[in-house]
Amino acid sequence: MAISNIGPRSVTLQFKPGYDGKTSISRWQVEAQIGVIGEAEDWVMVHQVPNEPDARSLEVPGLNPYTFYRFRMRQVNIVGTSPPSQPSRKIQTLQAPPDIAPINVTLRTASETSLWLRWVPLLVGYRVQYARTGSTGRPLTHTIADRLEREFTIEDLEEWTEYEVRVQALNGIGAGPWSPPVRGRTRESVPSCGPTNVSSFATTSSSILVRWFEVPEPDRNGLILGYKVVYKEKDSDSPLQFWTVEGNATHSVQLNGLGKYVLYEIQVLAFTRIGDGMPSAPPILERTLDDVPGPPVGILFPEVRTTSVRLIWQSPAQPNGIILAYQITYRLNSTNSNTATVDVLNPSARQYTVTGLKPESVYVFRITAQTRKGWGEAAEALVVTTEKRARPQPTSRPTIQQEDSRELPDSNWTVHSASVNHEASSYAVDRLKPFTSYQFRVKATNDIGDSEYSEESEAITTLQDAPDGAPTILSVTPHTTTSVLIRWQPPSEERINGILLGFRVRYRELLYDRLRSFTVRTVNSPSATWAELTSPYSVRNLSESTLTHYELDNLSKHKRYEIRLSVYNAVGEGPTSAPQEVFVGEAVPTAPPQNVAIQSATATQLDVTWDPPPLETQNGDIQGYKVYFWEFQRQNETERLRTLFLPEGGVKLKNLTGYTTYMISVAPFNAAGDGPRSPPTRGRTQQAAPSAPSFIHFSELTTTSVNVSWGSPSTPTASSRATGSSTSPAPRGRHTYAKAPEGEGLCLAGAVNISHGSRASS
Numbered sequence: 001m002a003i004s005n006i007g008p009r010s011v012t013l014q015f016k017p018g019y020d021g022k023t024s025i026s027r028w029q030v031e032a033q034i035g036v037i038g039e040a041e042d043w044v045m046v047h048q049v050p051n052e053p054d055a056r057s058l059e060v061p062g063l064n065p066y067t068f069y070r071f072r073m074r075q076v077n078i079v080g081t082s083p084p085s086q087p088s089r090k091i092q093t094l095q096a097p098p099d100i101a102p103i104n105v106t107l108r109t110a111s112e113t114s115l116w117l118r119w120v121p122l123l124v125g126y127r128v129q130y131a132r133t134g135s136t137g138r139p140l141t142h143t144i145a146d147r148l149e150r151e152f153t154i155e156d157l158e159e160w161t162e163y164e165v166r167v168q169a170l171n172g173i174g175a176g177p178w179s180p181p182v183r184g185r186t187r188e189s190v191p192s193c194g195p196t197n198v199s200s201f202a203t204t205s206s207s208i209l210v211r212w213f214e215v216p217e218p219d220r221n222g223l224i225l226g227y228k229v230v231y232k233e234k235d236s237d238s239p240l241q242f243w244t245v246e247g248n249a250t251h252s253v254q255l256n257g258l259g260k261y262v263l264y265e266i267q268v269l270a271f272t273r274i275g276d277g278m279p280s281a282p283p284i285l286e287r288t289l290d291d292v293p294g295p296p297v298g299i300l301f302p303e304v305r306t307t308s309v310r311l312i313w314q315s316p317a318q319p320n321g322i323i324l325a326y327q328i329t330y331r332l333n334s335t336n337s338n339t340a341t342v343d344v345l346n347p348s349a350r351q352y353t354v355t356g357l358k359p360e361s362v363y364v365f366r367i368t369a370q371t372r373k374g375w376g377e378a379a380e381a382l383v384v385t386t387e388k389r390a391r392p393q394p395t396s397r398p399t400i401q402q403e404d405s406r407e408l409p410d411s412n413w414t415v416h417s418a419s420v421n422h423e424a425s426s427y428a429v430d431r432l433k434p435f436t437s438y439q440f441r442v443k444a445t446n447d448i449g450d451s452e453y454s455e456e457s458e459a460i461t462t463l464q465d466a467p468d469g470a471p472t473i474l475s476v477t478p479h480t481t482t483s484v485l486i487r488w489q490p491p492s493e494e495r496i497n498g499i500l501l502g503f504r505v506r507y508r509e510l511l512y513d514r515l516r517s518f519t520v521r522t523v524n525s526p527s528a529t530w531a532e533l534t535s536p537y538s539v540r541n542l543s544e545s546t547l548t549h550y551e552l553d554n555l556s557k558h559k560r561y562e563i564r565l566s567v568y569n570a571v572g573e574g575p576t577s578a579p580q581e582v583f584v585g586e587a588v589p590t591a592p593p594q595n596v597a598i599q600s601a602t603a604t605q606l607d608v609t610w611d612p613p614p615l616e617t618q619n620g621d622i623q624g625y626k627v628y629f630w631e632f633q634r635q636n637e638t639e640r641l642r643t644l645f646l647p648e649g650g651v652k653l654k655n656l657t658g659y660t661t662y663m664i665s666v667a668p669f670n671a672a673g674d675g676p677r678s679p680p681t682r683g684r685t686q687q688a689a690p691s692a693p694s695f696i697h698f699s700e701l702t703t704t705s706v707n708v709s710w711g712s713p714s715t716p717t718a719s720s721r722a723t724g725s726s727t728s729p730a731p732r733g734r735h736t737y738a739k740a741p742e743g744e745g746l747c748l749a750g751a752v753n754i755s756h757g758s759r760a761s762s
């Protein structure tokens with residue numbers, strides 16, 4: 001039999017007919033071994049030609065491109081079918097462009113700038129084409145050379161943008177047809193720049209009007225839910241303050257409650273469902289209008305005599321404008337204000353000396369600052385004209401009404417400095433941490449100096465407060481077709497502000513995954529927010545404070561969900577975590593195949609069978625299996641993978657090493673990914689002919705004898721022998737040949753086992 005005209009899908013066979021049995025040949029049959037060629041491979045009928053008894057060649061159509069074949073023929077007459085002919089040589093059909101597109105193409109959101117594409121492999125390469133939906137520009141392409149690849153993540157895309165994607169198969173000859181297009185939208189993100197044309201105008205001494213334009217369309221990266229005006233005093237260490245404007249229809253706001261005659265840095269940012277975007281840049285500067293000043297501060301009497309005093313002060317903490325002058329009045333404390341002496345000083349003055357006072361008398365001093373808006377609030381201080389002055393005595397031990405306390409750490413004291421009226425007997429200390437134990441001590445001060453600290457108070461624990469930290473969601477993964485598994489890390493203990501009671505899971509369906517090209521302009525209500533495009537949150541309360549994962553079930557199939565997480569204590573609930581999105585309806589199998597077994601074995605092959613995972617754990621159609629196999633106790637060095645892209649129930653593992661123990665594990669996969677592996681199953685191949693001895697060495701040569709030494713074969717399980725003489729089996733040996741004829745000779749050594757021999761080394 002001869003083979004010619006080898007093409008991608010057909011070959012021509014030339015042959016000589018066999019004995020016809022003295023009757024006409026009614027049919028020619030062509031059988032073939034396909035793909036893996038070997039003596040044990042099955043022969044299948046690939047073509048028949050009837051009613052051509054005189055044929056001496058025939059064309060075999062319907063072959064697969066780029067596939068190995070070996071053919072044999074049978075001839076049929078009225079009596080029956082002949083035995084098969086001798087097999088032909090092995091041939092490979094030529095390549096041809098793929099004639100079908102990849103199937104089951106799915107596109108899912110991966111991140112703000114990427115999409116996850118999957119398909120069923122065709123054992124060729126692939127080309128992915130993608131472009132923005134409705135774009136008239138040239139689409140981008142990416143070629144994937146790995147013929148077993150079945151997924152690809154398209155990176156560097158625009159946020160919150162819909163794309164259209166197609167896939168085609170290709171090989172060295174050409175490309176096949178494109179798959180039908182699929183559409184997907186990248187995830188919503190935060191705006192990548194702030195609103196434009198930000199301006200401000202001071203309206204009063206404590207308010208500023210701020211205006212802005214919208215964020216440019218390409219930088220919105222989602223649906224704008226509102227704006228935040230970010231402001232703080234320029235060159236101060238004070239924290240940023242935020243003024244929130246809900247909705248996208250309002251582009252101005254008046255900031256109230258500001259400091260008087262204070263220069264502010266102002267920026268505006270937009271926020272989406274995901275969070276805050278970048279603020280506008282650069283910050284704009286605006287100063288509130290001036291007003292009457294606050295009282296001067298830091299009034300002290302560093303020099304006091306029986307008839308004179310020297311007064312010093314600092315400018316007001318709230319000057320509320322430019323200080324134009326100071327006014328000082330003083331009088332005996334026993335007289336009324338009509339008898340006070342008044343003196344006006346220039347704005348640079350910071351001290352004032354008074355003489356001619358009565359000894360051992362109490363005087364009242366008042367000092368007031370002036371701006372162009374008028375005189376402000378006065379600061380008042382008492383002084384005794386005496387030379388018998390000293391530091392004050394310590395105050396009494398501070399007492400606190402609340403009794404709850406916890407053990408205090410051994411740490412340093414923190415000084416909380418404040419201006420407290422000398423007549424005050426209580427003070428509220430702020431900037432403390434919730435649910436934290438404290439002790440307090442107090443000192444008094446006068447013109448001479450500070451007193452010693454008072455005794456320490458009893459320990460006191462501040463009340464609990466709502467948490468100010470959110471859990472960190474580590475992952476949200478599909479668990480079944482109607483549930484997802486959430487894993488998280490709770491906030492740090494100091495941010496819980498009390499005793500953690502549990503967690504709250506908020507989730508809702510995102511409707512925009514089904515929308516195609518909507519814009520914000522389709523929402524007519526000026527107060528519209530993202531809630532109009534989504535369903536309200538559903539809430540699950542988890543009352544176990546030690547949880548770090550939870551299966552959220554009873555979700556709808558083929559829907560995209562947003563999930564947030566928060567913690568709560570006895571006072572209330574903390575802020576929610578950043579939203580996480582997940583597509584529900586596709587989940588990897590949650591159980592491995594069942595009943596994995598080795599049915600038969602040869603020296604180089606193991607036949608492995610299994611049953612599918614239980615139906616309730618498949619989470620969709622099983623697309624295939626991955627068979628992992630490795631030599632026992634050598635998994636890292638020898639593990640191999642055989643992928644089956646059909647939901648078959650068995651596989652023949654070939655080209656294995658003889659008389660070797662293998663471990664085999666099988667994992668199912670579906671459109672969502674790989675399921676768990678089955679527990680390893682052990683099997684061993686049968687004995688095979690060993691390889692040749694590793695070396696052969698001659699020594700002590702004479703005219704009639706030679707010593708031959710050899711090493712063990714690389715394949716174990718065999719004993720060894722040398723040709724020409726009997727010898728006791730030994731894996732490593734030495735033998736002396738005698739009575740060899742003079743002249744050149746040939747010596748062979750080989751290895752054997754109980755059932756096979758091997759080729760000899762020479």
